[in-house]
Amino acid sequence: MTIHERIGPLFTDLYELTMAAGYYKHKLQADATFSMFVRGHESKRNYFVASGLENALKELASFYFTEDEIAFLEKTGLFEDNFLDYLKRLAFTGQVYAMQEGTIFFAHEPVMEITAPIIEAQILETFLLNTIGFSTLIASKAARCMYAASGRPLLDFSLRRTHGQDAGLTVARSAYITGFDATSNVLAGKLYGIPISGTMAHSFINAFDNESNAFLAYAKTFPANSIFLIDTYDTLEGARNAAKTAKEMKKKGIHPIGIRLDSGDMTALSIQVREILDKAGLNEMKIFASSDFDEFKIADAVAKGAKIDSFGVGTRMGVSADAPYLDIVYKLVNFDDRNVKKLSTGKITLAGEKQVFRKIDAHGMYQEDIIGLRNEDIENATPLLGKVMEHGKMLRPHPTLSEIRERFNKNFSCLSEQYKSIHHAVDYPVTISSSLKTLQNRAEP
Amino acid sequence: MTIHERIGPLFTDLYELTMAAGYYKHKLQADATFSMFVRGHESKRNYFVASGLENALKELASFYFTEDEIAFLEKTGLFEDNFLDYLKRLAFTGQVYAMQEGTIFFAHEPVMEITAPIIEAQILETFLLNTIGFSTLIASKAARCMYAASGRPLLDFSLRRTHGQDAGLTVARSAYITGFDATSNVLAGKLYGIPISGTMAHSFINAFDNESNAFLAYAKTFPANSIFLIDTYDTLEGARNAAKTAKEMKKKGIHPIGIRLDSGDMTALSIQVREILDKAGLNEMKIFASSDFDEFKIADAVAKGAKIDSFGVGTRMGVSADAPYLDIVYKLVNFDDRNVKKLSTGKITLAGEKQVFRKIDAHGMYQEDIIGLRNEDIENATPLLGKVMEHGKMLRPHPTLSEIRERFNKNFSCLSEQYKSIHHAVDYPVTISSSLKTLQNRAEP
Numbered sequence: 001m002t003i004h005e006r007i008g009p010l011f012t013d014l015y016e017l018t019m020a021a022g023y024y025k026h027k028l029q030a031d032a033t034f035s036m037f038v039r040g041h042e043s044k045r046n047y048f049v050a051s052g053l054e055n056a057l058k059e060l061a062s063f064y065f066t067e068d069e070i071a072f073l074e075k076t077g078l079f080e081d082n083f084l085d086y087l088k089r090l091a092f093t094g095q096v097y098a099m100q101e102g103t104i105f106f107a108h109e110p111v112m113e114i115t116a117p118i119i120e121a122q123i124l125e126t127f128l129l130n131t132i133g134f135s136t137l138i139a140s141k142a143a144r145c146m147y148a149a150s151g152r153p154l155l156d157f158s159l160r161r162t163h164g165q166d167a168g169l170t171v172a173r174s175a176y177i178t179g180f181d182a183t184s185n186v187l188a189g190k191l192y193g194i195p196i197s198g199t200m201a202h203s204f205i206n207a208f209d210n211e212s213n214a215f216l217a218y219a220k221t222f223p224a225n226s227i228f229l230i231d232t233y234d235t236l237e238g239a240r241n242a243a244k245t246a247k248e249m250k251k252k253g254i255h256p257i258g259i260r261l262d263s264g265d266m267t268a269l270s271i272q273v274r275e276i277l278d279k280a281g282l283n284e285m286k287i288f289a290s291s292d293f294d295e296f297k298i299a300d301a302v303a304k305g306a307k308i309d310s311f312g313v314g315t316r317m318g319v320s321a322d323a324p325y326l327d328i329v330y331k332l333v334n335f336d337d338r339n340v341k342k343l344s345t346g347k348i349t350l351a352g353e354k355q356v357f358r359k360i361d362a363h364g365m366y367q368e369d370i371i372g373l374r375n376e377d378i379e380n381a382t383p384l385l386g387k388v389m390e391h392g393k394m395l396r397p398h399p400t401l402s403e404i405r406e407r408f409n410k411n412f413s414c415l416s417e418q419y420k421s422i423h424h425a426v427d428y429p430v431t432i433s434s435s436l437k438t439l440q441n442r443a444e445p
Numbered sequence: 446m447t448i449h450e451r452i453g454p455l456f457t458d459l460y461e462l463t464m465a466a467g468y469y470k471h472k473l474q475a476d477a478t479f480s481m482f483v484r485g486h487e488s489k490r491n492y493f494v495a496s497g498l499e500n501a502l503k504e505l506a507s508f509y510f511t512e513d514e515i516a517f518l519e520k521t522g523l524f525e526d527n528f529l530d531y532l533k534r535l536a537f538t539g540q541v542y543a544m545q546e547g548t549i550f551f552a553h554e555p556v557m558e559i560t561a562p563i564i565e566a567q568i569l570e571t572f573l574l575n576t577i578g579f580s581t582l583i584a585s586k587a588a589r590c591m592y593a594a595s596g597r598p599l600l601d602f603s604l605r606r607t608h609g610q611d612a613g614l615t616v617a618r619s620a621y622i623t624g625f626d627a628t629s630n631v632l633a634g635k636l637y638g639i640p641i642s643g644t645m646a647h648s649f650i651n652a653f654d655n656e657s658n659a660f661l662a663y664a665k666t667f668p669a670n671s672i673f674l675i676d677t678y679d680t681l682e683g684a685r686n687a688a689k690t691a692k693e694m695k696k697k698g699i700h701p702i703g704i705r706l707d708s709g710d711m712t713a714l715s716i717q718v719r720e721i722l723d724k725a726g727l728n729e730m731k732i733f734a735s736s737d738f739d740e741f742k743i744a745d746a747v748a749k750g751a752k753i754d755s756f757g758v759g760t761r762m763g764v765s766a767d768a769p770y771l772d773i774v775y776k777l778v779n780f781d782d783r784n785v786k787k788l789s790t791g792k793i794t795l796a797g798e799k800q801v802f803r804k805i806d807a808h809g810m811y812q813e814d815i816i817g818l819r820n821e822d823i824e825n826a827t828p829l830l831g832k833v834m835e836h837g838k839m840l841r842p843h844p845t846l847s848e849i850r851e852r853f854n855k856n857f858s859c860l861s862e863q864y865k866s867i868h869h870a871v872d873y874p875v876t877i878s879s880s881l882k883t884l885q886n887r888a889e890p
Contacts, residue, residue, distance in 0.1 A: 008632070010635055011604075012604075012631055012632075014631050014643035015629065015644050015645055015646055016643075018663075019645050019646060019648070019649040021666055021667070022645070022662055022666040022667075023652065025662070025666045026665075073631075078670065125646075125648075126605045129605040130607065130609065159456075159457075160578070161575065162575060163579050163609065164579050164611040164612040165452055166611055168456070187453070187455040190517040196459045198458050198461075203464070203479070204464040208471075217467055217471045221463070222523065319764075319769040319770050321770065325606045325766065332647070332648035340651045
């Protein structure tokens, strides 16, 4: 199981295939444009971080039905033979506009628009929403953690409680994009080249006859990489044992990196443990903490003066616990050169092929976004959607993870503090261009 | 990507491997028993539904390091050659006790205990927690939805917003175990044989020049399987269009199944739409609804008398939105014949190899569970943990999904109503046997 493997077109909702059969039977094969965007209502986020494009494009580039997949569809008894024959020859031949990964965007802005014969674009809906949606969900959550930590390094420790296996990989990647230092996820290290990190759990301490012997054994195994977990029995006693071991090691020229707290009152304990380490002359030893941290608990610890040098951030980031899904949708906005809108209660979709234009103020900060027509010109504004695929082929190599990380970093530095608030909802100004408004009035129905 | 494929031992936290290296260097190779259980604090559930064992055991049975995986570990520079040589020969040789999938269990009760040379059992921690934890999380959520629906059929529509790809498969499987009728997930249909379901989205309606033509086109493509989505423009107008189409189809001997509501006030609309359908003589047409449903919204709709025949349950079930993770842990309880306990603040672990005994009352209902020693006898009580693996080999074929579904169904019928409450926390009685208590007092430290 790796995220690089083909997932295949059966990773879809049945209705995508039954609609496709309906289009086929009624000879609807014209180009359709679908627009993907996040509705604002439930997402509890002032901004989002685009992520997941690389995996999405890889799958689009290898979109086809195998014989085995067709055989399953045949067995359902739902589909006519000529439609199944058509599927056998299907490939993705369309065009994709997308925001590059690492781009900051806002509710209602299309993060991707895809134009293809309607059957291709329809079948891909479920996969694209799943892939872009989840990756973006986690990048947006991880960015908040990173902001709350005010420069202290963060480590992704979420793997044991992510929702399954590729989720663990996606979390490690999305967190790394937004500035996490490393992950505990070894497979993510192998697949993505993300630095990996980690030392010991309570079971290691328990496997030795006492805590000091466990610390010593670990330090002998990894002289350059020891972080002692000190809360198995009593945290302060553990700190004293760790200090004693560290001092012995130092005499031999070995320097343990630090200690880790994993339970109890993080702020109070970190201050007490810092004192113990400092009194032992171990000012260089760092304090790592990992106990239910998310942006809120990190911010709280920082505000209260916790002596924590680095946070291990696990479950709550890895499942985006305060907002575990994005209200991300994929809507038909143009079909056969006809602009389309949908009026369902509370669920407006902007018709037409669009572009997102970003204006920058005199200090280089993001000032305003304008959702406009794809082909209009808006002065002094940068378009955020770029063409990344044409005729089903990628137009350029995907950026490296470091480049994506750098793009996020630049984007984030241009976002004013007010929008970075983790506690308050602050709307960044997103307006609709007059041309796009005019098109709405003319669009069907 | 399928859930049947080998995931591999690098799907682990780095510290599992560094601890393993520490054990290896210090010749700690004795058998260890780890116990997996859910802590009660944060889970918001009165009961849990065991799930995920089949995938866990498959991975245990194919646990080994490939050359490629060893090469990556070598490249990290963290590990000594003799440890890497050791890993090359590693396989899982241990013993597993587990509750069968579909079993209802409670906080603090071990759902799995695994005994193996400590290195094997340690490396597997992350994978086992991830696999059993997520699958159980969703089965426990889905059971609540099923209970709230009071016998109305449920459909899993979550695929677009699950946390990645194997999450989508696991959700379909876990929901089916607890009684969901079908899933929209085509791949889950292929891999697990779960019935698949689904008809049309708004884009299908939008692709035709008007709603009635879209309904007609769909009905012609799938005469036996039409469910018309009626809220694209105006729900009640949509209901009238659907009724008109259905009456025309009926004249030709074709019977559309029903309509689907996807936005607005589900209860009010369902009542109004029922009237429209009934007045048109379409009493047999069913009303499907799919709009942010979870156990709370389903219960609310049922209580208010909504005329909904079947619920499509999506995102909120698929991510367990009100409680998106289980506080599930995997703790060392015995090492080298020494019982081990851990005292970290607020995180007590019961030492020793254990069994869960369930007592049944005179009416066949679950009365009380007793966590005891694995080898003790408790009268008139059924042990819930069974040996499923010995010397790394599965002891019997895994039950079919239908058998698991049946086991859950039987379990659920023996759980008293009070514990099924979706709104109130009610503690089922779980006690600790006197022998297990005695062992705690003797256990180290």
